[in-house]
Amino acid sequence: MLRMSRAGLADRWTLFVGALLSVALGVALVQSSLLLLITAATFDPPPGLSAAERMEFSDGTTAAVSMLGVVLGGAVFLAGFIISSTFAFTVDQRRRDLALLRLVGGSRGQVRRLLLGEALLLGVAGAGLGVPAGLEVMKLQAWLMRRFEFVPDGFTGQWRMWILGVSLGTGLLLAISGVLVAARRAARVRPLEALRETGAAARVMTAGRWIAGLLFFGGALALVIVAPHGGPAGGQAMALNVAMPASVAVVAFAPLLVPLFARLMPFGGGVLGSLARANLRDARRRSASVAAPLIVLVALVVGNTGAGSSFTTSGIDEVARSTHADFVVEGRGPIADVPGVATVSTELSLPGEVTTGQGEDRETEAVSALVVDPAAYSAIHGTPVRLSGRAVAAGPGGDVPKSGTVRLRLPEGDLGDLPVVASVPATMSGGANLLLPPGLVPEAQLAGAQARSFVALKPGADPAAVRAALARSGPVSSLDDWLRADADARNSTNEKIMLIVLGLGGLYALLGVVNSAVIGAATRRREFAEARVTGLTRGQVVRVALLETFAVTGAALLLGVVAASAALIAALATTSAVTGAATLDLSWPLIAGVAAVALTVTGLTSLITSWSATRRPPVTLLAAQE
Amino acid sequence: MTTLTMTGVSRVFGRGPAAVHAVDDVTLTFPRGGWTAVMGPSGSGKSTLLHCAAGLERVDTGRVLLGDTDITAAGDADLTALRRSRIGFVFQNFNLIGALSAEQNVALPLRLAGRRPSRRVVRATLDAVGLADRARHRPRELSGGQQQRVAIARAMVTRPEVLFADEPTGALDSTAARTVLDLMRAMADAGQSIVMVTHDPGAAARADAVVFLRDGRVVDRVAGADARQVADRLASWER
Numbered sequence: 001m002l003r004m005s006r007a008g009l010a011d012r013w014t015l016f017v018g019a020l021l022s023v024a025l026g027v028a029l030v031q032s033s034l035l036l037l038i039t040a041a042t043f044d045p046p047p048g049l050s051a052a053e054r055m056e057f058s059d060g061t062t063a064a065v066s067m068l069g070v071v072l073g074g075a076v077f078l079a080g081f082i083i084s085s086t087f088a089f090t091v092d093q094r095r096r097d098l099a100l101l102r103l104v105g106g107s108r109g110q111v112r113r114l115l116l117g118e119a120l121l122l123g124v125a126g127a128g129l130g131v132p133a134g135l136e137v138m139k140l141q142a143w144l145m146r147r148f149e150f151v152p153d154g155f156t157g158q159w160r161m162w163i164l165g166v167s168l169g170t171g172l173l174l175a176i177s178g179v180l181v182a183a184r185r186a187a188r189v190r191p192l193e194a195l196r197e198t199g200a201a202a203r204v205m206t207a208g209r210w211i212a213g214l215l216f217f218g219g220a221l222a223l224v225i226v227a228p229h230g231g232p233a234g235g236q237a238m239a240l241n242v243a244m245p246a247s248v249a250v251v252a253f254a255p256l257l258v259p260l261f262a263r264l265m266p267f268g269g270g271v272l273g274s275l276a277r278a279n280l281r282d283a284r285r286r287s288a289s290v291a292a293p294l295i296v297l298v299a300l301v302v303g304n305t306g307a308g309s310s311f312t313t314s315g316i317d318e319v320a321r322s323t324h325a326d327f328v329v330e331g332r333g334p335i336a337d338v339p340g341v342a343t344v345s346t347e348l349s350l351p352g353e354v355t356t357g358q359g360e361d362r363e364t365e366a367v368s369a370l371v372v373d374p375a376a377y378s379a380i381h382g383t384p385v386r387l388s389g390r391a392v393a394a395g396p397g398g399d400v401p402k403s404g405t406v407r408l409r410l411p412e413g414d415l416g417d418l419p420v421v422a423s424v425p426a427t428m429s430g431g432a433n434l435l436l437p438p439g440l441v442p443e444a445q446l447a448g449a450q451a452r453s454f455v456a457l458k459p460g461a462d463p464a465a466v467r468a469a470l471a472r473s474g475p476v477s478s479l480d481d482w483l484r485a486d487a488d489a490r491n492s493t494n495e496k497i498m499l500i501v502l503g504l505g506g507l508y509a510l511l512g513v514v515n516s517a518v519i520g521a522a523t524r525r526r527e528f529a530e531a532r533v534t535g536l537t538r539g540q541v542v543r544v545a546l547l548e549t550f551a552v553t554g555a556a557l558l559l560g561v562v563a564a565s566a567a568l569i570a571a572l573a574t575t576s577a578v579t580g581a582a583t584l585d586l587s588w589p590l591i592a593g594v595a596a597v598a599l600t601v602t603g604l605t606s607l608i609t610s611w612s613a614t615r616r617p618p619v620t621l622l623a624a625q626e
Numbered sequence: 627m628t629t630l631t632m633t634g635v636s637r638v639f640g641r642g643p644a645a646v647h648a649v650d651d652v653t654l655t656f657p658r659g660g661w662t663a664v665m666g667p668s669g670s671g672k673s674t675l676l677h678c679a680a681g682l683e684r685v686d687t688g689r690v691l692l693g694d695t696d697i698t699a700a701g702d703a704d705l706t707a708l709r710r711s712r713i714g715f716v717f718q719n720f721n722l723i724g725a726l727s728a729e730q731n732v733a734l735p736l737r738l739a740g741r742r743p744s745r746r747v748v749r750a751t752l753d754a755v756g757l758a759d760r761a762r763h764r765p766r767e768l769s770g771g772q773q774q775r776v777a778i779a780r781a782m783v784t785r786p787e788v789l790f791a792d793e794p795t796g797a798l799d800s801t802a803a804r805t806v807l808d809l810m811r812a813m814a815d816a817g818q819s820i821v822m823v824t825h826d827p828g829a830a831a832r833a834d835a836v837v838f839l840r841d842g843r844v845v846d847r848v849a850g851a852d853a854r855q856v857a858d859r860l861a862s863w864e865r
């Protein structure tokens with residue numbers, strides 16, 4: 001059987017190059033994300049840091065680790081999806097070969113073993129290519145993370161010997177699990193299908209597709225429903241995980257949906273348009289397979305960037321709405337004494353570590369603590385806080401229990417157990433995890449704290465004069481300028497995160513798109529030849545194929561947006577629940593860019609493949625009856 | 627002595643008013659060691675009949691016996707075993723596996739059956755169809771007639787009880803067709819049972835008997851007719 005696997009691989013190489021590439025790059029992506037994650041999780045602060053710097057460092061690595069966790073999860077999802085859909089497609093395209101095998105005495109088990117044997121070879125070969133490719137991917141990812149300052153300068157991914165075993169296992173696991181469903185399906189191919197000229201009218205919607213579709217639809221729906229109740233952090237996490245199950249659900253129903261949506265595309269009139277339309281109607285599974293990776297790509301990119309920027313915008317709007325001040329001073333001093341100043345909330349930010357729970361449940365987390373004047377903080381941020389003595393409050397950044405006691409360690413001293421007596425609502429924009437009353441932290445420890453003062457003026461005060469006086473305490477900006485700078489910083493951080501999380505995954509999915517377009521065209525030689533002997537010129541055949549490609553791409557774009565909209569609905573519901581204002585912020589240039597790239601890539605692929613598939617004169621193709 | 631018996635076999639495609647009775651209550655016996663041709667107008671159910679007889683197509687009513695084995699309700703594993711050892715197929719479009727050489731194509735059924743094909747047996751089978759010198763060629767390097775002869779060798783290598791052939795000469799020119807028919811005639815003379823569907827009265831005349839189908843029913847059966855008589859009979863039924 002293995003020898004037949006090898007013969008099969010050698011002969012259908014166009015189909016298998018794509019499958020091999022998808023395994024290799026999937027392994028590379030997973031390996032790189034995993035190594036970076038481990039590196040970040042075990043990253044020790046460089047020697048010679050102060051206690052405060054060490055705490056900030058550990059807060060930073062915590063963020064990097066969770067970001068890399070998302071990257072790893074996305075890589076595993078994409079690799080699993082792209083590989084299994086590529087395999088399913090290649091198997092689908094070989095139905096006639098497999099039926100022929102059955103006709104001359106092959107059993108179902110033999111067909112299954114043949115496909116599993118191929119997957120085994122592809123898994124091993126894919127891992128062999130994927131390990132070195134993964135090292136290059138890791139360099140790129142680490143460079144991006146350093147460049148965007150998510151990790152310090154010295155950070156580079158570290159090689160672990162055991163990753164060889166893990167990557168080989170990943171390759172095998174991805175390839176074998178990718179082919180299992182397809183192999184089961186292929187084993188049910190009837191021998192008679194070998195005799196039908198055009199691929200059998202295989203059922204397009206199998207029971208498996210219905211079950212998977214409904215299951216993932218249910219998963220996506222559950223996330224959309226629960227997200228608004230998850231608070232800012234939980235809600236965001238859930239909304240950013242909606243696009244995956246939603247896109248899988250749409251892909252499961254693709255054999256029904258793609259032809260439906262493709263019919264809406266403008267084909268132009270004439271015989272070529274109607275031929276393209278008929279081809280699409282006839283080859284529903286092929287259309288669905290070609291569309292699948294594109295649907296996932298669009299859903300992830302549009303859904304997650306849309307949800308991400310909606311959350312960012314919602315946070316920005318929330319800060320703007322809830323901050324009642326005229327000036328922001330980056331510093332502190334005798335600001336309250338400046339004539340014309342009504343209220344000043346001076347806030348001192350310190351890194352710290354909070355320990356909660358007892359015994360087994362004990363947990364220590366890096367936090368940021370904010371020393372505030374409760375009355376002024378309440379007035380400036382529009383939320384009541386009452387604090388005194390050793391009592392502290394859970395801050396807008398969440399993550400800390402809203403009652404009970406927490407143990408707080410600051411860089412230069414342990415403050416011991418503190419009762420949490422109050423909390424301010426967690427906000428979309430985040431912020432400090434813990435609010436501390438004045439006097440709790442010894443003044444000496446506050447020397448290194450970062451200070452910011454929000455200043456509200458008395459009615460009738462002269463802003464220019466006040467501003468001049470404030471400048472003695474630190475750089476002053478008007479609230480509007482400060483908000484704008486804050487918004488820019490938040491947007492830029494969001495964009496960087498999206499680029500790291502989606503960038504390489506998006507490229508990988510794009511490879512899947514090219515792959516499926518090539519596979520879809522690879523087996524159409526005969527069909528093209530028949531069209532040509534019927535009287536179509538080579539140019540007309542290529543044009544019909546291009547029309548079909550554009551219709552399928554258009555349908556996939558629309559369906560991707562449908563799946564993405566589930567994530568956007570979750571974002572709307574969550575922002576509404578957290579801030580009271582439902583927010584949606586879509587980047588139209590990005591969406592247009594994705595559409596343009598998709599149409600260009602699939603269009604070019606179609607042109608190249610159909611042009612080369614029609615290179616030989618049609619008679620030579622029709623004569624070779626294999 | 628019969629090798630294949632069909633009793634009251636029907637096969638209906640579709641439902642309701644669109645239903646097509648492709649094979650309609652057919653009762654037929656095929657003698658052991660005889661070559662039977664099946665003729666009839668296009669769409670008369672010839673291929674469907676052949677598929678039912680070979681266990682490739684489920685029958686709606688009736689029974690199909692291969693020797694003493696009732697294959698009507700046989701499961702997939704039994705049918706697979708049957709294809710490996712007791713029946714062989716040849717089709718209009720040759721249906722060779724393009725990745726494998728002629729020799730490998732011929733050896734394939736034996737390998738699928740878990741037998742280690744001896745090179746001698748494979749070569750002898752290819753030699754019997756006159757292609758010993760093409761053993762290492764791929765199908766695309768062979769002419770249509772040669773491809774069909776490889777397909778016959780592949781079907782014969784397991785020494786099947788019945789060889790089923792659906793338009794084996796349909797895609798061949800007259801010279802290549804004659805070579806294939808000569809080959810089949812020699813096989814039948816050596817005791818091979820053959821059931822062959824054909825359009826060509828000349829091909830049918832090479833068989834021992836001809837069965838005529840129309841609208842899924844057997845309408846006539848003649849033995850020992852020449853090409854002209856077969857053509858006349860066919861024309862009378864097509865009218």
Ligand SMILES: Nc1ncnc2c1ncn2[C@@H]1O[C@H](COP(=O)(O)OP(=O)(O)OP(=O)(O)O)[C@@H](O)[C@H]1O
Nearest residue numbers: 639640646648666667668669670671672673674675
């Ligand atoms: N899978 C199928 N589904 C539906 N109808 C079918 C199917 N296979 C055959 N038929 C119908 O059954 C009838 C008999 O078909 P069959 O292929 O047996 O004819 P035939 O005699 O072999 O014709 P030809 O000489 O043209 O090959 C036809 O009307 C055909 O449309």
Ligand SMILES: [Mg+2]
Nearest residue numbers: 672673674792
């Ligand atoms: Mg037929």
